[in-house]
Amino acid sequence: MRDFRQARRLLGVVPQELVFDPFFSVRETLRIQSGYFGIRNNDDWIDEILHHLDLTSKADANMRRLSGGMKRRVLVAQALVHKPPVIVLDEPTAGMDPHSRRSVWALIGELRDAGVSVLLTTHLMDEAAELADRIWIIDHGRIALSGTVEELTADGESLEDVFLANTDARMHP
DSSP: OOOHHHHHHHEEEEOSSOOOOTTSBHHHHHHHHHHHTTOOOOHHHHHHHHHHTTOGGGTTSBGGGSOHHHHHHHHHHHHHTTOOSEEEEESTTTTOOHHHHHHHHHHHHHHHHTTOEEEEEOSOHHHHHHHOSSEEEEETTEEEEEEOHHHHTTTSOOHHHHHHHTSOOSOOO
16 A cells, blocks of 8 residues: 555554553543544544443543553554554554453454454463464464464463463563
8 A cells, every 4th residue: 555644544552562642531532533644523433432442421621630440441442443454453452451352352253253354462371262363473583383273272271371381481672
């Protein structure tokens, strides 16, 4: 694709690092993000996203007053404001409490069921097993193994055991 603006509209990206503007409320942050895509007046969709991510009560709170887990949920919301057909999630639930994790999982599942393509990077094998149709285990930048959860765990091993058996345990610079 040669048109970067069109490509950008197709993607919603949730970075691993917390990136936010501390001067705005949650709702303002999502409206600004919508504006980057030329979208105005999508408060109904913003309200729906906030509801799904259990952020409705924080809609008017300043971003710097949110916990780390809430900020991560706002990042997910930012990736969804323009209704992209593809979302890329880099460790989306890192630092979230179990309730928040489940609300994000539920929303990702609904999006997937609605036909949105989801690319998820995670070190949490339970998260991968819950959300993924296909899994690629990557070791040092190369695909070590791929398949469905059922295929990868056919020998009765847990997905985590499969991961550990097919990756190098040493840390690399």
